[in-house]
Amino acid sequence: MAKATTLELDRFLPYRLSVLSNIVSTAISGAYEKRFGLTIPEWRVMAVLAMTPDLSAAEVAQRTAMDKVAVSRAVASLLKERRIVRKTARADRRRSLLRLSSAGRRVYAQVVPVALDYERDLLAPLTQKDREAVDRAVRILLGRAAEIGPAHTA
Amino acid sequence: MAKATTLELDRFLPYRLSVLSNIVSTAISGAYEKRFGLTIPEWRVMAVLAMTPDLSAAEVAQRTAMDKVAVSRAVASLLKERRIVRKTARADRRRSLLRLSSAGRRVYAQVVPVALDYERDLLAPLTQKDREAVDRAVRILLGRAAEIGPAHTA
């Protein structure tokens, strides 16, 4: 007969990750919202377009780990606020090519230091070794999680 | 004049945490839902009641990092499925004392191994040292995140 086990929630990594991620996301999204009127999906779209202009919505979705509906809505709202511009791809008129507008680049330049400051504060109590361990572990876990929990890879 | 910086999304810890946590949560909640008809909030409530019976909803909320509305809904649904029982506290008739029913304990006993197996698979590619580092880092980050992002601590 199998041994009866109990599970202590605060030692269960999925739970701890969820709590940590929620706290961090809430804090960050509060800051973005308040200071720049940006949601996190909007910010993610801006961040990838800053790195790589002229992506299609599908490419943005892939790079931000967002689904295409979320990207579509973020793009719609960024267009309305004139923080990105969209042109139709000449070669394939289904695709649209997205890039930051100059206003978008200005906002982006303001957000980046806020984001990096937050990250720095968050990581402050960790030693350099700890940070490297976290970095490596998160990378490994991301790979492993994608493997075992295909989520939507039907 | 300030230096212009860019932010690479996949090196930004808040982003990586969010992606990792989403993948893990989706995988787990899929498993719970499919096999046991449990949502994650419901599972969390069950998990703390298994450890500590006769908690009030507010105490459950505190221990699960859920807000009281979420607890209320999870409790309502667990009651309907007869997986927990509720009695009114004699001393204070506003409070209700919650505990698993025997059916609830049976379900719990089935879920625990699934949860622990998932965690084990997830952590499989990490060395023991890595795991300890993650454990420590997450604990520290949880504390730090709670400090700097009071979120709702108005």
Add this chain to the structure above:
DNA sequence: GGAAAATAGTTACAATTGCAACAAATAATA
């Protein structure tokens, strides 16, 4: 003891999110 403040939990409403159906355009194939 009684009015006012506080607390536990629920409910109603609004905002967010996810999924499925869809239109437009292109690609594949017969």
Add this chain to the structure above:
DNA sequence: TATTATTTGTTGCAATTGTAACTATTTTCC
């Protein structure tokens, strides 16, 4: 080339979630 299948992105609808208002009870303190 006409027909069907696929891809891109949007929209509608349902489910989830968060915020605020509410009821019931208890506590405070005059």
